Structure formats: C-alpha cells, structure tokens
Amino acid sequence: MRTTPIGAPVDLGAGPLGKAVADPKGTLWVPVPRKGTVVPFPHGKKARGIKVASGGGRPESLLMTLADGRPVVTDTRAGTVTVLRHTGRGMRFQLPDAITKAPADAVLVPSATAGDVVPVLARTSGRMSLVNTRTGSLLSASLGSGSHDYGTPQVLGSKVYVPDHTNGTLKVYDTEAAAITEPVKVTGKRGKLSLFVRDGLLWVNDEDNETAVVINSSGRVNRVHKYDTDVPSGRKRDEDTPSGDDARRDPDPGRDAPDTAPQAPSGPGRDESPSGPDGPAGKPDKGGAARKPVPPEKPQPPEKPKDEEEPEKPKDEEEPARTEPPGTPQAQSGPGTVTVTFAPSPGVKPTGYRLEGAPAGAEVKPGKVGPDGPFTFEVKGGSCDQQYSFSVVAEFAGGETAESGRSVPTRPCVAPGAPQNVKTAFPQGGRGIDLSWQAPANAGNGTKYAVSGTGFAAQNDLARPRAALRGLKNNRTYDITVAARNAAGAGGTTPVRVDLSNVRNLRIADNVADGNEVGIRSVPSTKEGGRLGEVPPGETPPIKVICQVKGTEETHDSFGWKSDIWDRIEWEGKTAYVSDLWVSTTRHKEGQFSPEVWQCD
The missing domain is CATH 2.40.10 (Thrombin, subunit H)
Structure with missing residues (x-):
C-alpha cells in the first residue's frame, strides 16, 4: 500500500x-x-x-x-x-x-x-434540533441540562441517542413519543462514548472499557464484550493483569453496575437477549480469570432490612396517585404550522389537555386533547419572523391543573424550496427582462425572493414572485439566479439563462427591377467598410433581421425615400448591414425605427 x-x-x-x-x-x-x-x-x-x-x-x-x-x-x-x-x-x-x-x-x-436528518445539540443547555435536509422541517426538543456532559448525538429510526460521558449511558429521546425514555447503560462509568451508524445499526464504544453496545432500529440493545476469547481473534487477558481502568480491559463494575451473577449472556461475546435500560451484563472471562468480585462489605447492612420490608410495599401503592404535569412538548416546524407533540401525564389521568403559547389569531386543532390522546396539537398561523414556545396544561377533575415545561422556541415555517417554472418576457424594444415564477410548494407567509446576476443590480426582498429588470443591453445573454428565503432559511436557487434578443424573419422589399442591386455592407455605411454581397434587382429574398442602428443617410433610387436607419442582418453566416429602405419593416418608408425590431446596443 x-x-x-x-x-x-x-x-x-x-x-x-x-x-x-x-x-x-x-x-x-x-x-x-x-x-x-x-x-x-x-x-x-x-x-x-x-x-x-x-x-x-x-x-x-x-x-x-x-x-x-x-x-x-x-x-x-x-x-x-x-x-x-x-x-x-x-x-x-x-x-x-x-x-x-x-x-x-x-x-x-x-x-x-x-x-437526511442531522441532529444539532447545544450540549450545555441540552436543547436539540433535528434538521431534515430534504424537507427543511425542524423538530426541536429539550434533553435537560444539569450536570450532564453530553457528547455528539446520533439518529437511528425514531430515536435520538445522546452519550452522557458523566455516567457512561445513552440518553434516548423518542421523537414518536415526544419524550425521553429510559437510558441505555453502556459502561455505567465516566468515560467518553463514541457513536456511529452503519448498516442500520448504532455502534457505541468506550475505548477504555471492555463493553460495547450495538442497537438496532427498533431499539433492541445487544452488548458486545470486546475481550472474549471464545471467538475468532479473541484477545486473552493475562491472568496476572488486574482488572479495572488501570488495565483498560475490564473496569470495576462500580456502584452503578448490576449484579453480575444472574445476568450472564447466553452466547460468547454478545448478549442476545433484549436489553433495556439496564447496565451491561456481567460475564466471567472464558480464560478462567473471573471479574473482580464485588467486595462483601459493599452491600450496606441497612439494605437487608429494607429488602425484608418489601412485603409492606402495597401500603405505599394504596396511597392516591398524584397529579403530574405532562412531558415537556416537542415542536416541529412546517409550512405555516407548528406540530406540538407531548407525553401524557404519568400520574392521575387528566380529563384532558390544552395548549398554551399559541400566537394571537392562530388556529389550534384540536382545541382540547382527550385523556387518551392522540397527544398532538397543530397550530396554524403566526409569523415566520417570530419563534413561539409552547406548554401543555393537564386538566384534572375538581379543577386542578398541571403545566408542562416550555418547548424549544420554533417558527411556524420551513426554509422554502427553489422557485419553479421561471418564465421570461420582454418589454417593447427590449433592454429589459420581465421575470415570473411559481412559488415553492412549501412557501408560506413571509417568503421573500431575490434576483441576482451580472450586468444589473440585484433585487432583494421581493414579496411577490415576479421581477422587472431594466437598463439592460439588447443582444446580450444574461445568467440570472432566482432564490427564495424566509426567516427559517434560504431555499435552493433556480438559474436561468436569458438571450435578450429579438431576431425577426423579414424580406428584402421595394427592390425594383431597375438594374440597380441592393448592397449588403460590412458596416452601416456606404462611405466606410465594404460590400459583403448584394441582392439582384427585382428579387425579395427572406432575411433574418437582428436589430436596427443608425448609419449614413441613404436615398431610395426608385421612390426617393430617405433614411439613416440600417438593419443588422445575418448574411451567409456573417453579421452584415443593409439600408432599412429595402427591408419590409413597418416604418422603412418613413425613415424611423420600427417597433417590431429592437435597436442595437
């Protein structure tokens, strides 16, 4: 290599x-x-x-x-x-x-x-946004702050996994449930966790610990013990090497680790049983070196009486459940809407839920969510330039209420897509371009447009899907870009190339068969340049007229008309000129520019 x-x-x-x-x-x-x-x-x-x-x-x-x-x-x-x-x-x-x-x-x-979804996390505040890079939709939620040391998030299926380096766990946010679910214990100890997704699986590893975790799209957790020896290429630990962080092999289970005895995995190297929020399953090494045993003095004496008192637990369960607020809602932006989803109250079942924080004049559907859901509100209205934070209030029998925390502030709009179906038209005489286009499908109120390019001043903050460009030069090609944007972002651009020309198919006219041919000149003058060709007397062939320009004044030899207007034409693959007196324009007899042919620039 x-x-x-x-x-x-x-x-x-x-x-x-x-x-x-x-x-x-x-x-x-x-x-x-x-x-x-x-x-x-x-x-x-x-x-x-x-x-x-x-x-x-x-x-x-x-x-x-x-x-x-x-x-x-x-x-x-x-x-x-x-x-x-x-x-x-x-x-x-x-x-x-x-x-x-x-x-x-x-x-x-x-x-x-x-x-397509990219998670963006502010690790200090725990605020997170999921950006859909195809649709422009943003889903925002809060993980909570506190003493957490968050790492880089990853998305798999409907869940977002965020490593918490303070305790070796993954915080799991379920976008379908709009709630933080039970964490996944990876090591149960402080350490840096690295995450990546490959082939539909989330791989989680702490290089200083023997346990790694693999999670599938449905959330099932499998634990991989990296130092098993009963596998191909397995690493066998030296029996004299102590376990723990110093050896960077098999760390001390610590106080957060589960009891190792009843949770031995069913196969070498991986626990094939579904794993939830529990910590990594304990496992003795195949080489005969058992894990560092939990010191016998670690279980505190008071714990045993506590276990013996467990039969009295039903007394606590007979206590009436408390009224609890619903979960802090997540807010997802849409074109002209915000969808607010929340987890229901865990305690006493409310009679219903209502939404707080909707902008004035906005339509909230439904007006009230029943006790059994679905636990979603849709808010239509508000300004794209504003961000709105929502809370959900649970209402209980007897008039008591409990309000959730507030959602991450969210705009009722998404970044618009690229303008579509750009059309062009020209004013009389050219020297300008009139543009119109179809607004993006997801463009709502507050969408603005910008038209830019070379050879003209850019136009920004256009409220309507049209623009008029003036002061341009005829017979030039302009590369123009049309873009849409709003407070949520900028859409893709639509390029268009416009040929500002107006070639007309006309004929040689008034060419009397008097023995005098019509001269085709290299410049609009009979005093400069030279002849590129001629039209025989009496013939009126078709010609392509590009534009009109002033030159030397000529006199029609049969009718006496005078004109200093010349027509630029295509002649045998070259650019040439002919006096307008012998061209079928509308004003060739009057010696004036004709409106159907643009002037040359």
Whole structure:
C-alpha cells in the first residue's frame, strides 16, 4: 500500500482547518473557517471554495456532516445548516435561538448520519434540533441540562441517542413519543462514548472499557464484550493483569453496575437477549480469570432490612396517585404550522389537555386533547419572523391543573424550496427582462425572493414572485439566479439563462427591377467598410433581421425615400448591414425605427 503523497501540497490559507469529510463520489470537503468557506476536492483536484459563513472562525465553527452521503455544513456561530453542491450552496436552514445563542464550541453535530436528518445539540443547555435536509422541517426538543456532559448525538429510526460521558449511558429521546425514555447503560462509568451508524445499526464504544453496545432500529440493545476469547481473534487477558481502568480491559463494575451473577449472556461475546435500560451484563472471562468480585462489605447492612420490608410495599401503592404535569412538548416546524407533540401525564389521568403559547389569531386543532390522546396539537398561523414556545396544561377533575415545561422556541415555517417554472418576457424594444415564477410548494407567509446576476443590480426582498429588470443591453445573454428565503432559511436557487434578443424573419422589399442591386455592407455605411454581397434587382429574398442602428443617410433610387436607419442582418453566416429602405419593416418608408425590431446596443 502506498503511503507517500501523490501530488503537491495545496495551500488553503492561514489558520487551522476544520474536520474534512469525503462523500461517496470521492469528493473531499474541507472547511476553511478563517475564510468562511468549504473547499471541495473532486477527483483529488481543488475546486473553487463555497462561501458558507463569515470569515475569522475557529475549527469548531464549521462542522461537516455527510447526511445520507450529501455534504452538509453547520455554521455554529451563525446557527445555520447548509446543504452543499459542487456548484455551490443548496438549501440553508436557520436554527432556533436556543441553539444559535450557545457558544460555538458547545454545539455538536455528527460527522455522518444514515438518513437526511442531522441532529444539532447545544450540549450545555441540552436543547436539540433535528434538521431534515430534504424537507427543511425542524423538530426541536429539550434533553435537560444539569450536570450532564453530553457528547455528539446520533439518529437511528425514531430515536435520538445522546452519550452522557458523566455516567457512561445513552440518553434516548423518542421523537414518536415526544419524550425521553429510559437510558441505555453502556459502561455505567465516566468515560467518553463514541457513536456511529452503519448498516442500520448504532455502534457505541468506550475505548477504555471492555463493553460495547450495538442497537438496532427498533431499539433492541445487544452488548458486545470486546475481550472474549471464545471467538475468532479473541484477545486473552493475562491472568496476572488486574482488572479495572488501570488495565483498560475490564473496569470495576462500580456502584452503578448490576449484579453480575444472574445476568450472564447466553452466547460468547454478545448478549442476545433484549436489553433495556439496564447496565451491561456481567460475564466471567472464558480464560478462567473471573471479574473482580464485588467486595462483601459493599452491600450496606441497612439494605437487608429494607429488602425484608418489601412485603409492606402495597401500603405505599394504596396511597392516591398524584397529579403530574405532562412531558415537556416537542415542536416541529412546517409550512405555516407548528406540530406540538407531548407525553401524557404519568400520574392521575387528566380529563384532558390544552395548549398554551399559541400566537394571537392562530388556529389550534384540536382545541382540547382527550385523556387518551392522540397527544398532538397543530397550530396554524403566526409569523415566520417570530419563534413561539409552547406548554401543555393537564386538566384534572375538581379543577386542578398541571403545566408542562416550555418547548424549544420554533417558527411556524420551513426554509422554502427553489422557485419553479421561471418564465421570461420582454418589454417593447427590449433592454429589459420581465421575470415570473411559481412559488415553492412549501412557501408560506413571509417568503421573500431575490434576483441576482451580472450586468444589473440585484433585487432583494421581493414579496411577490415576479421581477422587472431594466437598463439592460439588447443582444446580450444574461445568467440570472432566482432564490427564495424566509426567516427559517434560504431555499435552493433556480438559474436561468436569458438571450435578450429579438431576431425577426423579414424580406428584402421595394427592390425594383431597375438594374440597380441592393448592397449588403460590412458596416452601416456606404462611405466606410465594404460590400459583403448584394441582392439582384427585382428579387425579395427572406432575411433574418437582428436589430436596427443608425448609419449614413441613404436615398431610395426608385421612390426617393430617405433614411439613416440600417438593419443588422445575418448574411451567409456573417453579421452584415443593409439600408432599412429595402427591408419590409413597418416604418422603412418613413425613415424611423420600427417597433417590431429592437435597436442595437
């Protein structure tokens, strides 16, 4: 295998680079935070950098993700997530304030996801947004803060798994239940957990611990004991090597670890029984060296009487259940809507639930959720420029209520897609372009449009899907870009190339058979240039007229008309000129420009 460079080094400028990713097509995407760009390297060759952020950033300010193989960059300073293409930027999504106000180095995103959804976590506050890079929808939820040391999240199925380095567990957020479910214990000890998804499975590992975890899309947990010897290539631990963190093999179970005796796995190297929130199953090594036993003095004497008192537990169960608030709701943005989902109250069953926080004038369906659900509200209305936070109030018999925590503030809109079906028209005489287009399907109130290109001033903040460009030059080609945006982000752009020309199919006219031919000139003058050809007397062949321009004044030799208007034409594959006196324009006899033919620029 070759390990030497195959090309010259590439200078991407001063300052540290961000972490690069390589897409399935072999293109390397390198973030350059100092310049606010991402530089693609298709087929190993540097391409033009794509501007995605303001310059002067640090490596942690531009984070790359491969979302289902597509490159996506998160600007942690500006709070944006942008889909990249080889030709430039694609969709751009604006994250909620709960994420954008977090320090840049406290925002975490995975380097790759198996699907289109990219989780973005503010690890200090525990606020999280799931960005669907196809639809533009954002689902926001709160994991809670406290003393947790969160790691980079991963999505598998309907669940988001977030490592908690303080206790060696995975916090699990179920988007279907809109609730935090029971955690998955990986090691039960402080340590850094790394996660990645491959082939529909979530792999979780702590390199300083003997246990790893594999989770399938339905949430089933299988534990992999990395130092089993009764497997191919199994590593056998030296019997003299003590277990524990010092050996980086088999850590002390610790106080959070379950009793090892009743939970031995059914097969070598993996526990095939479904595992829930319990910690890793204990297991003696095949080589005969048993795990470090739990010291006999560890179980405290008071615990035994506590166990003996368990038969009296039904007394506690007879106590009346308390009224509890519902779970903190999750909010998912949609075009003109916010869908609010929540977990029901765990205590006394309420008579129903109502939503708080809807903007004035908004329509909330249903007005009240029954005690058995479905536990979802849909809010229609509000401004895309505003973010709204919702809570759910449980109502109980007797008039008592209990209110949930508030959701992550969310906008009632999504980043619009690219404008569709762009059409062009021209004003009389040209020198302008009238554009119209179809709004994106997900465009709601607050969508604005921008038209840009070279050779004219850009038009921004257009409220309607149309634009009028003026002051252009005829017989030029203009490359125009039409884009849509709102407060939730910017949609993809629609490029259009417009040929601002008006070629007319006319004929030679009034060519009397008087023995004088009609001259075809190289310039609009009989005093300069020369002849490129001629039309014989009496003939009126078709010609293509490009535009009209002023030149030397000529006199019709049969009728005496005078005109200084010349027509630029196509003649035998070349550009040529003929006096308008001998062309079938509407005003050739009057010596004036004809409205059906544009003037040359």
